[in-house]
Amino acid sequence: MKGRRALRMLCRGVLLVIVALGVFAGSVTRFSYAFQFRELPNAPPSALHLLGTDQLGRDVFTRVLYGTRISLLLAPAAALLTTCIAAILGGIAGLRGGWLEKIILATADLSMSLPLLFVLISLRALLPLDVSPVLSVVATFVVLGLLGWSSSLRVVWAAARNLRQSEQILLARALGYRNSQLLFRQTIPSLRPVFLAQFWISIPVFILTEATLSMLGLGVMEPLPSWGNLLRGFEDFSAVAANPWRLAPLLVLVLTVICFQFVFPESEEFAR
Amino acid sequence: MKRRFLRLGQRVLYIVALAIVGALLCATMVRFAPGYGVDESELDFRLSRSSREAIRSKHQLGEGMVSYYGTYIKGLAHGDFGTSVSLQQPVRELLKARAPFTARAVSVGLLAAWILASTLSLLTTRFEIWVLDYFATAATGLLIALPTAVVALGCVYLRVPVSLGIAVVTLPKLFQYQHNIFGHAQAQPFVLAARARGVSRNRILFRHVIPVAWHPLVALLGVSASMAFGAAIPLEALSDSPGIGQLAWQAALNRDLPLLTSITLLVTLLTVGVNTLAEAMHEEWV
Numbered sequence: 136m137k138g139r140r141a142l143r144m145l146c147r148g149v150l151l152v153i154v155a156l157g158v159f160a161g162s163v164t165r166f167s168y169a170f171q172f173r174e175l176p177n178a179p180p181s182a183l184h185l186l187g188t189d190q191l192g193r194d195v196f197t198r199v200l201y202g203t204r205i206s207l208l209l210a211p212a213a214a215l216l217t218t219c220i221a222a223i224l225g226g227i228a229g230l231r232g233g234w235l236e237k238i239i240l241a242t243a244d245l246s247m248s249l250p251l252l253f254v255l256i257s258l259r260a261l262l263p264l265d266v267s268p269v270l271s272v273v274a275t276f277v278v279l280g281l282l283g284w285s286s287s288l289r290v291v292w293a294a295a296r297n298l299r300q301s302e303q304i305l306l307a308r309a310l311g312y313r314n315s316q317l318l319f320r321q322t323i324p325s326l327r328p329v330f331l332a333q334f335w336i337s338i339p340v341f342i343l344t345e346a347t348l349s350m351l352g353l354g355v356m357e358p359l360p361s362w363g364n365l366l367r368g369f370e371d372f373s374a375v376a377a378n379p380w381r382l383a384p385l386l387v388l389v390l391t392v393i394c395f396q397f398v399f400p401e402s403e404e405f406a407r
Numbered sequence: 408m409k410r411r412f413l414r415l416g417q418r419v420l421y422i423v424a425l426a427i428v429g430a431l432l433c434a435t436m437v438r439f440a441p442g443y444g445v446d447e448s449e450l451d452f453r454l455s456r457s458s459r460e461a462i463r464s465k466h467q468l469g470e471g472m473v474s475y476y477g478t479y480i481k482g483l484a485h486g487d488f489g490t491s492v493s494l495q496q497p498v499r500e501l502l503k504a505r506a507p508f509t510a511r512a513v514s515v516g517l518l519a520a521w522i523l524a525s526t527l528s529l530l531t532t533r534f535e536i537w538v539l540d541y542f543a544t545a546a547t548g549l550l551i552a553l554p555t556a557v558v559a560l561g562c563v564y565l566r567v568p569v570s571l572g573i574a575v576v577t578l579p580k581l582f583q584y585q586h587n588i589f590g591h592a593q594a595q596p597f598v599l600a601a602r603a604r605g606v607s608r609n610r611i612l613f614r615h616v617i618p619v620a621w622h623p624l625v626a627l628l629g630v631s632a633s634m635a636f637g638a639a640i641p642l643e644a645l646s647d648s649p650g651i652g653q654l655a656w657q658a659a660l661n662r663d664l665p666l667l668t669s670i671t672l673l674v675t676l677l678t679v680g681v682n683t684l685a686e687a688m689h690e691e692w693v
Contacts, residue, residue, distance in 0.1 A: 245425065247630070250678060252637040253671045256659040260667055343554045347641050350556035353659055369560050370645070385557060392552035 146394035153391055157203030166194045168201040169358040179378065186380050189368065193358075199384050202360035206342055207391070209276040214337035216280030218330050221287035226322045228288070229295020230304075231314065240292065246285035254282060255344070259353050268359040275354045279341050287333040294329045295322055332399065339395040346388060362388045418683050425679060429672045431476060488669040493661035498669045501654060509643070509650035513635045516573025521631070523574065524581035532589040533612050544586075547579035555638050559645035569642045569650070576638040577631055584627055585620075592619040629682030636674050 156163055172178070172192040180187045186195035228239040258278050262271065298304055298321075307321050323330075342362070348354035349363025357364060365384035368374070375381050454462075482489065488498035527547075531540045555576050562572040592598065598615050636652075643652035651670055658667040 244682075245679070247633070250633050250636040250671075250674050252640050253655060253674050256640070256655060257664070257667050257671050260659045260662050260664060339552070343552075346554035347556040350554065351641055351644055351656060351659075353656075363554070363556075366554065366557060369557065372560075372564055388554070389549070389552045393548060396548060396552075 143397050143399075146397040149390060150394045150398060153203060153387065153394075154207055156200055157207050160197070160200035160204050164194065164197040164200055166197045168198050168360050169193065170197075177374070177378070180380050186383050187378065195365075195381070195383065198360040198365060199387060202362050202365050202384065203387060205272060205355065205359065206345060206362045206388075209272060210338050210341040210345065211334075213276040213280035213283070213341045214334050216277070217283040217287055217337050218334045220281070220284040221291050221333060222323055222326070222330050223318070224284070225288040225291025226295050226318050226326070229292045229297075230299055230317055230322055232296075232299070236292075239288070243285040243288045243292075246282070247289075249282075251282060251344070252347070255279070255348065256351075256353050258282075259348070266356070268356040271354070271356040272359060272361070275345060275348060276341070279344055283337055283340065287337065290333060291326060291329055294326050298322055298325055335395065335399055339392040342388065342392060342395075415687075418687065422676065422679060422683065426672070426676055427480070429675060431480070432668075489665040491658070491663055491666040493658065493663040493666070498666050501666065502651065502670070502673065505649055505651050505654050508648065509636075509639055509652060512569040512573060512643075512648070512650060513632070513639060515568075515570035516638075517577060517631055517635045519570065519574035520577040520581050520635075524578050524585055527582055528585040528589050529612070531586065532593060532616065533608060543582065547582045550575060551579040551583070556641040556645060558638075559642040562642065563646045569639070569646055569648045572642040572646070573635050573638050576642070577634050580634060581627070581631055584630075585624065588620045588623045588627075589616060592616045595619060625685050625688050629678065629685040632681040633678045636678060 170193065172184075172188055172194070174192070175184070175188050176190055176192045178184055178188040178192070184194050184196065186199065189195055189198070224239050224243075228236040255278055259275065262274055266274070303325065304317065304321060307317055312321065345354050345361060346363035346366060349361050350366050350369075352367075354363050355361035362384050366388070368381055369385070479489075486499060488502070490496065491498055491501060494501065527543050531543055558572050558575050562569065562575075593616055595615075598611060598619075601611050601615055639650060639652035640655055641652070642648070643650040644656035647653070651674070655667060655670045657663070658670065
C-alpha cells in the first residue's frame, strides 16, 4: 500500500513536469514549432537543438514541447466532454428508470459495439480537404469526446441507480425536488468520485487514439505538432535506428500514459 | 421454448432496425459530405447546359432527399453498396475481395490473444505469486500504453503477420479485464469459505472461480471483436496488408464516403452480431 502511494506520487510528479513543460513551452524554448533551419535538416542533438532537427530542419525538442501542449490540453478537454455527456445521460437513466433508461442504455450498448476507429475516420473524412490545422485539431478531439462516452455511461448509470434507492434521494423527492434538481443538485454532486475516475480513465485513451489517428494522417495536421504526428517519422526505420533520440516523442507519450494509469486518488480508485 | 423464440425475434428485429438506421446515417453522411453533387466532368467549359444536365441526371445528383434515401436503401437491400469514388469499382466487389484477409487476421489474432490472456490470468489467479502478478501487470501496462499504430510499425519492422499485431493490441486489455473478473470471483464469500475449509487451489479454481467468471468472460467476447476490428485499420494500413482496414484507411484519405460508410456499416453489424451471439450464449447458460 505504501509502495503504491509512493508510485502514485512519483507518477503525479512526472505528469506535473510534463504538463508544465507543455504549458510553458514558449518560455522553455525560443524557437517556433514551425520554424525551419533550412541549412540544418536531420541535424543530430546539439546545444542549440537538444533533440536535433527533423527532415525540414525544425527543432524536434520544440515540436515535442508544443506537441505535449496540444495533446495534454485537448485530451483532457475531450475527456471532460465525454464525462459530461456520460454524467447527464447516465444520471438521467439511473434516476428516471423506465423506458428512458432502456433507450439510453440501448444507445450506449450500441455505441460500445461500434468499432470506434472506423466511426472516427468516417466522421473525420467529412471535413473538407482544405481544413485549417487548428480546426483539424479541434475537430479530432471533439469527435473523440462525442464518441467516447458509452463505457463511462454504464459506470455512471450503475452508480446513479444505486443512489436512486438511497435515503438521500428519497428525502429530496419527499421535499418536492424536481427531476432536474435531483439530477444537478443531488445525483451529480454525490457521484463526483465516479466522474473523476471516468475523466482520468478517458484521458490516456484519447491520447492514444489521437496518436494512432495522426500517424495515419487523419488527426492533427501539419505544421501543428502533436505526439501522434511526431511519431509519423517512425515509418523511416533506418533514420530512427541511426538517430535513436527520435524516439523521444514515443517515450514521452508512453511515460505519460503509464503515469495516468497510476494517478488515481484513493476515492476515485474505489469508484473505479 | 416460446419465450426463447420471442427473444430471438427481438434480437433479429434489433439488428434489422440497426441496419436501417445505420444505412440512413450512412446515406446522410454521403449526401452532406463536401463535394457531393459535383462531378468533375461538369467543370469542362466546352460542355453545353444540356450535356451538364445529362451528367447530373446520370449520377442522380440534385434529386430530392426522399428519393435519395429510397434509392440508397433499395440498393443496399439488393446488396448494392454503391461505387467507390476513388477506386471506381463496386463497393461490393472490393469488400468481397478483401474481407477474407481481415476475417482471417482478426480471428487468428483474437484467438491468440484470448489463449494468452486467459493463460496468464489463470496462472496469476492459481499461483498467487506476486512476482508473476507484477510482471504480467507491468508487461500488459506497457503494451497498453503503446499506440496501435506504433505496434503496427513494429510488426512491419519485425516482419510479423497482422494477426500477431492484433493479438498484441488486444492482449493487454483482455488480460486486465480477465484479471479483474477472476479477482472479483476469487473474493466471493463462498470461495473464501472453501479456502478456510482447506479445499485445494486447483479445485477452488476449477469448481468455484471459473464457473463464476464464465458469464462476464462470454460478455467480453463481443467487446474483444470490436477492439480487434478497430486495431485492424492501423495494422493493415501501415503494414500494407490488403484487408478491410487498409481499404477503410484509403477511403478516409480519399474522402471516399460511399466506400467508408459501407465498410463502417458492415463492421458495425458484424460486431453487433457477435455481441448478440455472446448475449444469447450468456442467457442460455444463466
